[in-house]
Amino acid sequence: xxxxxxxTAPFDDQKPGTSGLRKRVxxxxxxxxxxxxxxxIFDSLEGFAGQTLVIGGDGRYYNDVAIQTAIKIxxxxxxxxxxxxxxxxxxxxxxxxxxxxxxAFGGLVLSASHNPGGPDxxxxxxxxxxxxxxxxxxxxxxxxxxxxxxxSYKIVDAPDVALDQIGLQRSGDMVVEVIDPVAxxxxxxxxxxxxxxxxxxxxxxxxxxxxxxxxxxxxxxxAILEDRLGAPKGTVINGTPLPDFGGGHPDPNLVYCxxxxxxxxxxxGPDFGAASDGDGDRNLIxxxxxxxTPSDSLAILAANAALAPGYATGIAGIARSxxxxxxxxxxxxxxxxxxxxxxxxxxxFGNLLDAGRVTICGEESAGTGSNHVREKDGLWAVLLxxxxxxxxxxxxxxxxxxxxxTYGRNYYTRHDxxxxxxxxxxxxxxxxxxxxxxxxxxVFDDLQIAYADDFSxxxxxxxxxxAKQGIRIGFTDGSRIVVRLSGTGTVGxxxxxxxxxxxxxxxxxxxxxxLALEPLIVLAEQLxxxxxxxxxxxxxxxx
Ligand code: G6P
Ligand code: ZN
Numbered sequence: 019x020x021x022x023x024x025x026t027a028p029f030d031d032q033k034p035g036t037s038g039l040r041k042r043v044x045x046x047x048x049x050x051x052x053x054x055x056x057x058x059i060f061d062s063l064e065g066f067a068g069q070t071l072v073i074g075g076d077g078r079y080y081n082d083v084a085i086q087t088a089i090k091i092x093x094x095x096x097x098x099x100x101x102x103x104x105x106x107x108x109x110x111x112x113x114x115x116x117x118x119x120x121x122a123f124g125g126l127v128l129s130a131s132h133n134p135g136g137p138d139x140x141x142x143x144x145x146x147x148x149x150x151x152x153x154x155x156x157x158x159x160x161x162x163x164x165x166x167x168x169x170s171y172k173i174v175d176a177p178d179v180a181l182d183q184i185g186l187q188r189s190g191d192m193v194v195e196v197i198d199p200v201a202x203x204x205x206x207x208x209x210x211x212x213x214x215x216x217x218x219x220x221x222x223x224x225x226x227x228x229x230x231x232x233x234x235x236x237x238x239x240x241a242i243l244e245d246r247l248g249a250p251k252g253t254v255i256n257g258t259p260l261p262d263f264g265g266g267h268p269d270p271n272l273v274y275c276x277x278x279x280x281x282x283x284x285x286x287g288p289d290f291g292a293a294s295d296g297d298g299d300r301n302l303i304x305x306x307x308x309x310x311t312p313s314d315s316l317a318i319l320a321a322n323a324a325l326a327p328g329y330a331t332g333i334a335g336i337a338r339s340x341x342x343x344x345x346x347x348x349x350x351x352x353x354x355x356x357x358x359x360x361x362x363x364x365x366x367f368g369n370l371l372d373a374g375r376v377t378i379c380g381e382e383s384a385g386t387g388s389n390h391v392r393e394k395d396g397l398w399a400v401l402l403x404x405x406x407x408x409x410x411x412x413x414x415x416x417x418x419x420x421x422x423x424t425y426g427r428n429y430y431t432r433h434d435x436x437x438x439x440x441x442x443x444x445x446x447x448x449x450x451x452x453x454x455x456x457x458x459x460x461v462f463d464d465l466q467i468a469y470a471d472d473f474s475x476x477x478x479x480x481x482x483x484x485a486k487q488g489i490r491i492g493f494t495d496g497s498r499i500v501v502r503l504s505g506t507g508t509v510g511x512x513x514x515x516x517x518x519x520x521x522x523x524x525x526x527x528x529x530x531x532x533l534a535l536e537p538l539i540v541l542a543e544q545l546x547x548x549x550x551x552x553x554x555x556x557x558x559x560x561x
Pocket of ligand 1: 131339362363383385503504505506
């Protein structure tokens, strides 16, 4: 075996975002682009000689090419073993579990999550550490710094690995083990949930549709929902992963899952609908006549988690990203457990989970998860919902209504302005930031500003601080306006405006969301001038 040292020149755009390095496939296809980035990751780590690295991706276009490269660079850099999912597949939560279960040093997750795939779509690479979670900023900053000065990478001159063949192979001196991508994950789910009760639910005629969106969760959902839990064949739709996701946009929201949503709003439709994204970490939950917002879902799952065997002794605490609604805070208060508000990005939950301070985490961006892995987990959320429905013997709509009647309702919406000129977006945020000191105490009709700040997170576990994580304008009645720039876009800037209003337990819970939030929407425009400055009369996406 020969280890080659190849001379290269740095790229100036390899700065990891909210969730790894996401770029157009065409960017990744530049000579040395993948090699530089993976070498920059390894150069930023210490102590992996002879250790295990997990590699897997969501099956999107370029997955297979990048995985072969990653294996050869890992071999040249001295890893002892690579565990790779068959055909290069591993959902993001399954990769997290495999890293933990097999005590790996870390893992490379190849995905651009919910972004479209194919030759003109997106690709991404993310490094996860030994706890199974995304690398903290200390590491991603080091990777970026290294990528700017890198002048060579190491790669073995070895044949490609046969990714379709389960079992042991070699790449240079390194062992490569191709594993069943589903087995470990399915076994873990069986320890957390009451599979007997869920199977009885299906046997009793309960019907669901799970849309895998031609992405990674297909094999997992077929194996767990249909094969193990006995849901009728056909419960899982679009269940075969395709490199371009069948031309679709694998983001489980009301835009891309509109047909399923509409079906759930009819009497003939199933009782329950769910979907997951490109890499299997996001979830969409819809009951008959009831869409559940991700923020409400987090609160309801936390309030009812003890109904599932894996959480029967109760949960230690809850964490949510800052822009996520405060619905979960009320649950934590009632349970008398810790509540944490973190910046956007699952990586910020890692320390809290490792320290046992929280058990359940969630984000408004359709992510929920628990301490079972260190990523958000789409199928996990679906299974916990099924477990709760089976235990409570109620519909999703009944469960949601009872929740609001107990805790009150946090009306919530997010308005996105996508592919905005980055200069305009940055100036807008800077100007808003400059206004913040003068805002507290100001009154706009019924709304009085209680606080206005740029969110700064102080990690209570490692003491680190992450500043400038989004602008918060809070009102005395619990309402809130949040403005931040997305860290996951690949073109221009995406401005996100998050709006929230609290309605008490005995208040009005049946208002149309956009109407309920209208005064805040108007005030947000007055303060930030998003529409005026971007020239966009309305958001590109409303969630
Ligand atoms: C990804 C990350 C999440 C994040 C979401 C939105 O899914 O894994 O942690 O909440 O993107 O991030 P953004 O920076 O685009 O708002
Ligand atoms: Zn994802």
